[in-house]
Amino acid sequence: MIKLAGAQGYYGDSHAPLADLLSEEPDFIVAEALAELTLAILQKDRQRDPSLGYTRDLPLYLKDIMPAILGGKTRFVTNAGGINPAGAAAAIENLAGRFGIGGVKIAIVTGDGFRHNYEELREATGGLAHIDTGEPCHIDEPSFATAYLGATAVAAALDAGAQIVITGRVADASLFLGPMIHAFGWASDDWDRLAAGVVIGHLCECSGQVAGGNFSGDWRSVPNPARYGFPIAEVDESGEAIITKPEASGGLVSFDTVKEQLLYEVGDPRQYISPDCVADFTAVELKADGANRVRVSGAKGSPATDQYKAIVCGHAGWSGEGRLAFAWPDALGKARRAAGVLLDRLEVLGGAEETCVEYFGASRGGRPGGVFGPATDAELDDMEKLPLSEQPNEVIARIAMRTDDEKLAGKFAREFAALGLSGPPAVFGTGRGGGGPSELLDIWPTLVPKSAIDPQVSVEVSTLGGNDSESSNPLLGAAPGVEFRRLDPPPAAEAVRPEGELRKVQLAEFAMARSGDKADLVNVALFAPDDAHYELIKSAVTAEVVKAHFGHLVLGRVTRYEVPNLKALNFLCEQALDGGAPKSIRADNLGKAMGAHLLSLEIEIPVRASSSS
Known part of the structure; x- marks a missing residue:
């Protein structure tokens, strides 16, 4: 059995929970830093300073973890290298050097970027078609272009003795799968075990979210939320795992917190595509196994595809925005008048390609x-x-605009x-701080052949404070993967009125929901508390x-996808974010609020049906 700790869920996450994680002596600490x-943020950093492009909170993590690394108690894996792993190293x-530390083996995984041969790949793939729309990519001068690598390179770095592994864009779950492959020697075609590792990684990749954070159930019952609980996975060679947290920490690990995270940022749960395999989340079994312990088993996998997901990023204009708050009486009327004045002033200044006006605090x-749509x-x-x-x-009025003119913004x-x-x-x-122009970036999700990326991947292992360095490419000669075939979408269900x-009632009276983003997609997972309510939402809540x-x-x-093992419905919403997070002016x-928005939906239920979970 090995212990894996999820120490980070995003760039800027708290590193305070590291102390509790380290007290559990995990074999591997994994920090997933990228979204x-x-x-897009790292690209802006690199534009200002070519030595940047990695997450600059990385030294904070290593400062705390390094004593355990030096003592041989743990090893550290992270994709905090971003778009410049060498800069992170x-x-x-x-x-x-500042602390006189030497003798630690560090590995850098590079080769995920393809900006240097972007035009060649765009021509070879027929335009780097958008994953969801099929349209050819319109970005002519990408700020960056990167593929999501899998677990093989991470495992190879650990096999070579690396105590610290710094990668670029390795897929979130693959960061966790790499140590499992290294520890257990799982074969590259052991699809069920690889799928189990992907499930475990997916559960742990968002730090506190699996341990009571962002929990839409009885969030008031989560103990000691100020001492965030971050996850630990106790994994055995079969791929079964216990998801738990440090005993001394706050937070909550339960069937409900784990099932919410399992469907976070998921499209078709029958085919969760990772670089390493395709996992079927509808086969996963969750079972409470004591206080703050949930057993995860049953994962099923199928062969990896012959393509990597990739992201191309380009300039998309500038935004300018501000907020004004008004007090009672007639707070909304005042806010609307102010917004009207500002939009009139914008026209005097030259107009904008797009505007967004939101009123916070007015609705009930x-x-x-506000965030539930204008x-x-x-x-x-x-x-x-x-x-x-x-x-x-x-009432707070927020007015934002998008323009190609930085000065106008x-x-x-x-x-x-x-x-x-x-x-x-x-x-x-509404607080100090003000708004100058902010650059917007266009995120283009696409697929690239693994055969075009694998030859450029490099795992370079060296020793801190030493002159030795050894490079290899563990992906040369790897199996090419299979052509991916999507399962047909489920047949559209029609709403059925109960007898x-x-x-x-509003869904919030008995259901839970969590939403997540991928490019211009949002998935909203809706969870019922029992079989009876699951049948009700299946009948009433259609696409x-x-x-x-x-x-x-x-x-x-x-x-809409049905997920009966979790008594859940997963809704995949396309063109839902105004172009995606780095471009949207919402x-x-x-x-993140769309799950709560869905819970405001009213449905009809029999009077005899309980509305409590």
Whole structure:
């Protein structure tokens, strides 16, 4: 059995939980630092300074972990190298030099980037078609282009004795799978075990989310949330695992917290595609195994595909935005007047390609407004007409714009200050800090042949403070993978009205939900507490109903997948993020509130049905 600790879920995550994780003496500590938005942030860093492009909180993690590494108690794996793993390695060398540390073996995994041969690949693939729309890529001058590598290179680095492994864009779950392959010697075609490793990695890759963070169930019952609980996976050679957390930490690991994370950022649960295999999440079995312990088993896998997922990033203009808060009475009316003034001023300045106006604090009970999508003028009018005793104490107006003109974005952001003295009354601030222009980036998800990427992959192992260095490519001669064939989408279900006396309830009365983003997609997983309620949501919550509920937040297709092993429905919403997080000018550019938005949906259930979980 080995212990794997998930120490990071994103760039900027807290490293405070490391102390509790280290007290459990894990064999491997894995820090998953990258997301599509993170890569865009790192590219902006590298534009300012070519030595950057890695996550700059990496030294904080290593400072705490290094004593355990030096003592031979643990090994560290991370993709914090971002788009410049060599720069990350140099930062580690500097850190080691300052503290007089030497003799530690470090490996750098490179070769995921293909900006250098981007045009060649675009021509060879017929345009680097968009994964979801099939359209050819329109980005002519990419800021970066990177493929999601698998676990093989990580395992090879550990096989070579590396105590620290720094990678570029290795897929999240593959960072965890690599140590399992190394420890257990799993074969490259042992699809079920590889799928089990992908499931375990997927559960642990978002740090606290599997241990009570972002939990949509009884979140008030999560103990000691200030002492975040990060996950530990106790994995045996068969691929079965216990998901748990340090005993001294806060948080909660339960059947419900684990099932929510299992469907986070997932498309078709029957075919979760990783670089290493295709995993069937509908076969996974979860079972409580004591306090803060959940057993994970039953994963099924099929052969890896012959392509890597890849991301191409290009410039997409500039945004300018600001926020103004207004106090009761008539807070919404004041906010609307201020927004109108600012939009008029924008036209005087030259106009914009797109604007977004959101009012926070005006809506109630899950109705449209703010992050739940813009309310109509008629809905806003009705809110303004409420008696003063029923109006909100404050409303915040957020106005954002997109333009190709950086100077215009900056000018618009400066217009907000003028309304402090020249706008509606009872205006107040929302905190310090202000908005200059912010660059927007276009994220283009595509597929590239593994045969075009594998030959350039390198695992370089060296010793901190030494002059030795050895490079290899463990992917040369690897099996090419198979052509991927998507399963047919499930047949569209029609809403069925229950029989008998009915009452209307919001899903929030009994269900849980979690949403996640991938490029311009959002998946929203809806969980029922028992078989009876699962049958109710299967009958009432169809793809058509969900698309109508989200309104123009979701411009594309909605596909529903049934996940009976979790008593869940997974909705994949296309064209749901205004182009994707780094390009969107919405406040909720990651779609994190869309799960809560779905819980505001009203359905009819029999009067006899309990609405409690």
